[in-house]
Amino acid sequence: MVTVPIQALDAAARDRLFLEARTANKWQDRPVSDRTLHELYDLLKMGPTSANCSPARLLFLRTPEAKERLRPALSSGNLDKTMTAPVTVIVAHDPAFYDLLPKLFPHADAKSWFTSSPALAETTAFRNGTLQGAYLILAARAVGLDAGPMSGFDNAKVDAEFLAAEGWKSNFLVNLGYGDPAGLFPRSPRLDFDEACRLL
Amino acid sequence: MVTVPIQALDAAARDRLFLEARTANKWQDRPVSDRTLHELYDLLKMGPTSANCSPARLLFLRTPEAKERLRPALSSGNLDKTMTAPVTVIVAHDPAFYDLLPKLFPHADAKSWFTSSPALAETTAFRNGTLQGAYLILAARAVGLDAGPMSGFDNAKVDAEFLAAEGWKSNFLVNLGYGDPAGLFPRSPRLDFDEACRLL
Numbered sequence: 001m002v003t004v005p006i007q008a009l010d011a012a013a014r015d016r017l018f019l020e021a022r023t024a025n026k027w028q029d030r031p032v033s034d035r036t037l038h039e040l041y042d043l044l045k046m047g048p049t050s051a052n053c054s055p056a057r058l059l060f061l062r063t064p065e066a067k068e069r070l071r072p073a074l075s076s077g078n079l080d081k082t083m084t085a086p087v088t089v090i091v092a093h094d095p096a097f098y099d100l101l102p103k104l105f106p107h108a109d110a111k112s113w114f115t116s117s118p119a120l121a122e123t124t125a126f127r128n129g130t131l132q133g134a135y136l137i138l139a140a141r142a143v144g145l146d147a148g149p150m151s152g153f154d155n156a157k158v159d160a161e162f163l164a165a166e167g168w169k170s171n172f173l174v175n176l177g178y179g180d181p182a183g184l185f186p187r188s189p190r191l192d193f194d195e196a197c198r199l200l
Numbered sequence: 201m202v203t204v205p206i207q208a209l210d211a212a213a214r215d216r217l218f219l220e221a222r223t224a225n226k227w228q229d230r231p232v233s234d235r236t237l238h239e240l241y242d243l244l245k246m247g248p249t250s251a252n253c254s255p256a257r258l259l260f261l262r263t264p265e266a267k268e269r270l271r272p273a274l275s276s277g278n279l280d281k282t283m284t285a286p287v288t289v290i291v292a293h294d295p296a297f298y299d300l301l302p303k304l305f306p307h308a309d310a311k312s313w314f315t316s317s318p319a320l321a322e323t324t325a326f327r328n329g330t331l332q333g334a335y336l337i338l339a340a341r342a343v344g345l346d347a348g349p350m351s352g353f354d355n356a357k358v359d360a361e362f363l364a365a366e367g368w369k370s371n372f373l374v375n376l377g378y379g380d381p382a383g384l385f386p387r388s389p390r391l392d393f394d395e396a397c398r399l400l
Binding site: 007008009010012013014016017018019021023034037038041042043044045046047048050052054056057058059060061062063066100103104105106107124126127130131132133134135137138139141142143144147149150151152162171172185188189190191193195196197198199200 | 207208209210212213214216217218219221223234237238241242243244245246247248250252254256257258259260261262263266300303304305306307324326327330331332333334335337338339341342343344347349350351352362371372385388389390391393395396397398399400
């Protein structure tokens with residue numbers, strides 16, 4: 001039996017990631033640097049995906065011009081917080097992600113698993129792109145940002161406006177910045193262990 | 201302008217969650233307690249979901265009997281590591297998650313958003329159940345466990361064997377335990393920022 005030290009996170013880190021973190025709806029007047037976005041990506045890219053397929057594609061909208069292109073796709077409830085966020089990320093995925101598998105997963109002919117099954121490819125892109133979107137939310141918290149994820153928008157409009165040239169598909173949006181606590185809603189309840197889990 | 205202290209995670213925590221964490225394929229002979237599984241759930245349940253819908257349902261397979269029920273659904277490449285893992289989690293979701301929205305999201309009639317659109321309900325369950333599966337992977341690392349997520353298995357067999365009574369649907373599997381570094385594969389490359397990201 002090998003013995004490797006267990007390195008659980010301390011209470012402050014658990015608070016930062018899960019227990020005290022909140023979805024931001026209002027933002028401090030404090031910019032997010034491109035350097036921080038690179039730092040964010042360098043964390044989230046390391047999260048696991050199936051056969052390392054890494055299908056997520058991320059558009060970081062930082063300028064007023066980019067935000068204006070997004071505006072027509074937003075639902076009314078998401079409009080103000082998104083237009084005022086320092087950065088809004090379009091979390092998308094590449095349906096043809098398998099073209100990069102010879103680089104990403106060189107030990108097997110993984111590309112053929114997906115070119116032979118369009119349904120598997122579509123499910124894999126959505127599942128793993130979503131996993132990477134979750135890694136983005138938690139990596140944002142890890143680098144000191146607050147996140148505001150949302151799926152209330154018109155995916156087809158976003159795809160047409162931003163993603164048509166590369167053929168990518170939008171999944172959800174995440175506002176990034178430094179949250180203003182004045183914009184927080186009361187915390188909503190979660191399901192108890194026995195409601196959501198089974199021990200077998 | 202409010203000023204709230206930024207609390208980014210330190211290097212050790214970033215290593216534990218993202219940079220040094222690895223998908224485990226071999227396990228130390230060290231059990232995972234039910235208390236640790238509750239600790240895990242109490243972190244992951246706090247991660248954000250759309251309208252707090254929390255569709256994930258988690259089956260923790262701990263006993264040899266439960267593992268044997270899973271065996272026929274596993275692909276050959278995932279068999280040994282799964283049968284020897286202290287715990288295997290079936291990450292599933294409840295397609296009728298919206299029935300709990302009056303409890304989870306009491307400020308609006310969110311249930312009607314989904315009962316009026318089965319396609320939206322299905323996409324929302326899969327997307328948000330997957331987000332919660334990613335929270336589980338990172339929460340496992342946060343409590344000192346190693347994770348081994350995989351989607352190489354027969355979902356229909358798992359649904360029939362474990363989930364038929366409640367109508368839940370399997371998404372992916374995650375082995376949990378304390379990894380043996382002897383089972384690690386060399387790290388695979390990730391996409392560079394410019395391959396996966398756009399700054400607009």
